[in-house]
Each structure stands twice: as C-alpha cells, then as structure tokens.
Amino acid sequence: MKGNVYAAECPTRVILDRVGDKWAVLLLLLLMEGPRRFNELRRAVGGISQKMLSQTLKSLERDGLVRRRAIATVPVTVEYSITPLGLTLAQAVDPLRQWAENNLKDVQAAQRRYDSASKESVAAA
Amino acid sequence: MKGNVYAAECPTRVILDRVGDKWAVLLLLLLMEGPRRFNELRRAVGGISQKMLSQTLKSLERDGLVRRRAIATVPVTVEYSITPLGLTLAQAVDPLRQWAENNLKDVQAAQRRYDSASKESVAAA
DNA sequence: CGGGATCCGCATCGATACTG
DNA sequence: CAGTATCGATGCGGATCCCG
Numbered sequence: 001m002k003g004n005v006y007a008a009e010c011p012t013r014v015i016l017d018r019v020g021d022k023w024a025v026l027l028l029l030l031l032m033e034g035p036r037r038f039n040e041l042r043r044a045v046g047g048i049s050q051k052m053l054s055q056t057l058k059s060l061e062r063d064g065l066v067r068r069r070a071i072a073t074v075p076v077t078v079e080y081s082i083t084p085l086g087l088t089l090a091q092a093v094d095p096l097r098q099w100a101e102n103n104l105k106d107v108q109a110a111q112r113r114y115d116s117a118s119k120e121s122v123a124a125a
Numbered sequence: 126m127k128g129n130v131y132a133a134e135c136p137t138r139v140i141l142d143r144v145g146d147k148w149a150v151l152l153l154l155l156l157m158e159g160p161r162r163f164n165e166l167r168r169a170v171g172g173i174s175q176k177m178l179s180q181t182l183k184s185l186e187r188d189g190l191v192r193r194r195a196i197a198t199v200p201v202t203v204e205y206s207i208t209p210l211g212l213t214l215a216q217a218v219d220p221l222r223q224w225a226e227n228n229l230k231d232v233q234a235a236q237r238r239y240d241s242a243s244k245e246s247v248a249a250a
Numbered sequence: 251c252g253g254g255a256t257c258c259g260c261a262t263c264g265a266t267a268c269t270g
Numbered sequence: 271c272a273g274t275a276t277c278g279a280t281g282c283g284g285a286t287c288c289c290g
Contacts (some may be wrong), residue, residue: 020145028135064235075251092224099217100140110189
C-alpha cells in the first residue's frame with residue numbers, strides 16, 4: 001500500500017481519478033453552458049444528493065476548475081462558473097462524450113452478444 | 126431512485142461510468158501497446174488485485190473493447206488484446222491523458238492555493 | 251437559499267484460499 | 271498460469287436535521 005508501484009503517481013492516474021468522479025465531469029459539462037446556482041445544478045443533474053453536489057463542487061473549486069462566487073443577497077446567492085482551466089478539461093473530455101454517443105449502441109450490442117453466449121454455455125445441459 | 130431523473134440514461138453517463146473505472150482505462154491504454162497475458166497486466170499496472178483485474182477484463186470483454194484468447198497449452202495461456210472498438214475508445218481518451226500531462230501542475234498549484242487559503246481562515250484568531 | 255454535521259447501510263475492494 | 275469463491279473491513283454516498 002505504500003511501496004511505489006509502477007506508474008501509481010503518473011498524471012494519467014491522477015486525472016482519471018478526477019474524471020472517474022462522474023458527478024465532477026457532469027457538472028463541468030453543465031457549467032460549460034454558463035454559470036449556475038447551487039439548486040439549479042441540483043435540479044439539472046438529476047439524482048445527485050446535495051451532499052455529493054456540495055462535495056463535488058468544492059473539490060472542483062479546489063482543483064481550480066470551477067469558480068465559486070457568493071453574492072451577499074438575502075438570502076445568500078451563490079454562483080458557480082467554469083474557469084479557463086476547467087474549460088480546457090471539458091474540451092479534453094468532449095471526444096469521450098462524442099465517442100459515447102457514436103458507439104454506445106455497439107457496446108450494448110456487444111454486451112448482449114456476450115450475455116447470450118454465456119447463457120448458452122450455462123444452458124448446455 | 127427509480128423516477129426518470131433528467132439525463133440519467135444519456136450516453137455520456139453510461140460511458141463515464143466505464144471511464145470512471147480507472148482500472149478499465151488503464152488496462153485499455155496498456156493493451157494499446159500490444160497483447161498481454163494476465164499476469165503481465167497484473168505486474169504492469171501495479172496495485173491492482175487479481176480480483177479487480179479479472180473482473181475488469183471481463184467487463185471490458187463484455188463491452189467488446191478487449192478480446193480474450195485462451196490457448197490450450199500446459200498450463201493454459203491467455204492472451205488479451207484490444208479490439209478495434211476498444212482502440213477508438215482509447216483514442217478518445219488520449220486527449221484526456223494529454224491534458225493530464227500538461228495541466229497536472231496547474232491543478233496541484235490550485236490545490237495548494239486553496240488549501241493554504243482555508244488554513245488562513247482557520248488560523249484567523 | 252446554500253450548505254455543514256451526523257448517522258448508517260450497502261456495495262466495493264483487498265486478502266486469502268482453493269481449482270483446473 | 272489464470273482464474274473463482276468467500277470473507278471481512280472501509281468508505282462512499284443517501285437521508286435527515288439543522289444553521290446562517
């Protein structure tokens with residue numbers, strides 16, 4: 001757990017951990033469209049708890065990918081927006097989104113093939 | 126949990142779940158370099174348990190991203206290779222890897238700034 | 251409105267042992 | 271060599287309550 005395993009600290013792994021956080025990427029993509037408030041994001045994403053939203057936004061802010069602006073109204077208004085750095089990440093993610101749209105069908109087809117194949121071998125009585 | 130939350134089934138989410146599996150992407154990138162055997166992958170990745178390796182490879186195979194070939198030697202030899210579909214995904218991931226290499230420093234710098242800033246406000250006695 | 255704090259279940263994942 | 275099966279810890283993430 002502490003021994004330096006090969007490539008354990010390579011940038012790819014670090015970033016993959018960020019991207020692995022699906023909420024983070026989703027929020028980033030959403031914020032590409034423009035600044036949003038806390039509850040706007042909550043409603044827009046769908047299925048995210050306020051805990052995860054708050055937590056994810058905080059880590060995105062920590063990474064310099066999102067900016068948080070608190071406006072002293074009554075009650076308080078908070079606006080989240082994407083930073084230039086965050087924008088470049090979002091752009092790097094975009095090919096992935098495109099791949100997803102283009103190839104999801106193929107993947108699902110492969111899954112069906114795989115599943116029915118393994119069912120056969122089970123049913124091989 | 127069952128109500129159709131907005132965009133819950135959009136391709137992006139589905140693929141993000143796959144990419145969110147960091148082992149999966151790591152393995153895919155490794156297999157880009159050429160076919161590998163089970164224990165070769167195990168050693169190459171570093172830090173992955175055999176359970177996760179087996180499990181991840183199986184899901185990659187199910188998705189049609191990786192091909193498994195068992196050769197009936199004694200003892201058995203198994204070779205994993207990337208499929209054409211897998212290759213296109215790996216290519217879609219590449220911008221991300223590049224982004225990681227180029228911007229990791231910036232992210233880490235942002236983290237340090239964030240952390241020292243919050244330390245200040247704590248230390249504000 | 252925008253969160254923080256707490257409690258807690260459930261799924262992941264690692265470690266270990268065994269098989270073909 | 272290439273896995274499967276089982277068990278046990280832990281930590282993620284949802285639900286709830288509360289505060290500024």
